[in-house]
Amino acid sequence: MSNQATQDAVCCPPLAERRVPAEAAAVLAPAFKALGDPVRLQLLSMIASAESGEICVCDLTPAFDLTGPTISHHLRTLREAGLVDAERRGTWVYYRARPAILGQLAALLAVAPAT
Amino acid sequence: MSNQATQDAVCCPPLAERRVPAEAAAVLAPAFKALGDPVRLQLLSMIASAESGEICVCDLTPAFDLTGPTISHHLRTLREAGLVDAERRGTWVYYRARPAILGQLAALLAVAPAT
DNA sequence: ACGCTGATTAGATAGGTGTCAACCTAGAGG
DNA sequence: CCTCTAGGTTGACACCTATCTAATCAGCGT
Numbered sequence: 544m545s546n547q548a549t550q551d552a553v554c555c556p557p558l559a560e561r562r563v564p565a566e567a568a569a570v571l572a573p574a575f576k577a578l579g580d581p582v583r584l585q586l587l588s589m590i591a592s593a594e595s596g597e598i599c600v601c602d603l604t605p606a607f608d609l610t611g612p613t614i615s616h617h618l619r620t621l622r623e624a625g626l627v628d629a630e631r632r633g634t635w636v637y638y639r640a641r642p643a644i645l646g647q648l649a650a651l652l653a654v655a656p657a658t
Numbered sequence: 659m660s661n662q663a664t665q666d667a668v669c670c671p672p673l674a675e676r677r678v679p680a681e682a683a684a685v686l687a688p689a690f691k692a693l694g695d696p697v698r699l700q701l702l703s704m705i706a707s708a709e710s711g712e713i714c715v716c717d718l719t720p721a722f723d724l725t726g727p728t729i730s731h732h733l734r735t736l737r738e739a740g741l742v743d744a745e746r747r748g749t750w751v752y753y754r755a756r757p758a759i760l761g762q763l764a765a766l767l768a769v770a771p772a773t
Numbered sequence: 774a775c776g777c778t779g780a781t782t783a784g785a786t787a788g789g790t791g792t793c794a795a796c797c798t799a800g801a802g803g
Numbered sequence: 804c805c806t807c808t809a810g811g812t813t814g815a816c817a818c819c820t821a822t823c824t825a826a827t828c829a830g831c832g833t
């Protein structure tokens with residue numbers, strides 16, 4: 544819930560370069576946790592790869608054999624992990640990715656530093 | 659348990675470039691899930707950043723306020739996710755990271771494709 | 774104001790997860 | 804063979820989570 548704020552502060556020392564301190568781990572783990580579900584991984588991918596940079600929930604829901612509320616729940620998890628943003632426009636709600644955080648996570652996992 | 663095998667097959671189309679198919683998501687999500695715990699994130703970091711490329715469990719356990727079995731359980735999770743390898747040498751057990759998988763996950767999250 | 778459609782929230786439930794204490798296994802060394 | 808130490812396994816417990824149905828909220832058109 545308050546992750547979204549805190550996360551931006553932590554930054555990108557590759558995990559294999561020096562030990563991730565407990566505080567950073569506590570902040571970063573929830574983001575990975577949010578990615579740790581196949582449905583959410585696909586949702587995030589659909590959102591992040593949307594041509595216009597955003598995608599309507601109404602385009603996400605029918606892509607799964609799950610009920611609306613369940614998709615909504617997963618989207619909320621992604622939101623609370625700070626991975627996506629939602630905006631209501633009229634009847635529909637649009638989601639867009641937060642590339643900064645994705646980049647941070649990628650940097651954390653990077654095996655060969657960008658030297 | 660059989661992840662370790664399957665994972666090597668899947669590869670690295672950045673999540674934001676094209677939609678991650680359900681099958682790939684099902685294979686990759688468990689790896690992220692394994693990273694979704696602060697203790698495991700730190701464990702992996704300690705293992706991956708070990709100078710000699712490997713580290714003894716006896717050096718990992720005292721770094722946390724957790725019992726041996728709990729650390730053992732987390733290490734097993736990391737092992738089953740294919741993120742680390744364990745080898746017993748005499749009395750001690752050494753863990754080392756599997757950089758290939760880390761790289762794969764990093765590539766998946768990469769926001770700007772390596773074009 | 775009413776009803777329709779899209780999306781979220783609430784409540785319920787089955788199954789998963791983190792942790793510990795207790796126990797077991799594998800080597801090393803007498 | 805016995806014992807000591809390092810790790811792992813088991814079983815139990817509290818908590819969290821993925822999913823559903825039912826109810827609720829938010830706009831749009833009549």
